[in-house]
Amino acid sequence: MATITIATVIDAVAALTADTLSGSTYLMDNNKMYGSIGVGTENLQTLVNKDDELIWTVWALEVEVYVAIKDIIIDSKYCQPEETKYDGTDISYWFGEVKRNVREPISYQIKFQVGNRKELMTLSTPFLIGRS
Secondary structure: OOEEEEEEEEOHHHHHHHOOOOOOEEEEEOOHHHOOEOOOEOOOEEEEOOOOEEEEEEEEOOOOOOEEEEEEEOOOOOOOOEEEEOOOOOOEEEEEEOOOOOOOOEEOEEEEEEOOOOOOEEEOOOEEEEOO
């Protein structure tokens, strides 16, 4: 079992200006030599095994702009992410455990609150992939 952090950096000013996360979103994880694909792009494919713990976080490139994960939508047979908070704070992250081995790539969506925009912005490009 591994704990894998999936971090998203959003260029919030660019995303709000363009009205899309495409081209303004960068994902990475801490798999290091284990070989996730697309690190630093919006097309991250995170390598996982059954029982791995996943932690999703988000950061704004411009610290004065608010960004937050509001939902993660993924096939519940594989993972059921839930929002939680760091002890003693109101800073949230999302946590989920991989329930079964991934044989085919599993796409998922991350819904973000960006700035004071009323509608959530959705990223649909990341995947979980299994280790061979």
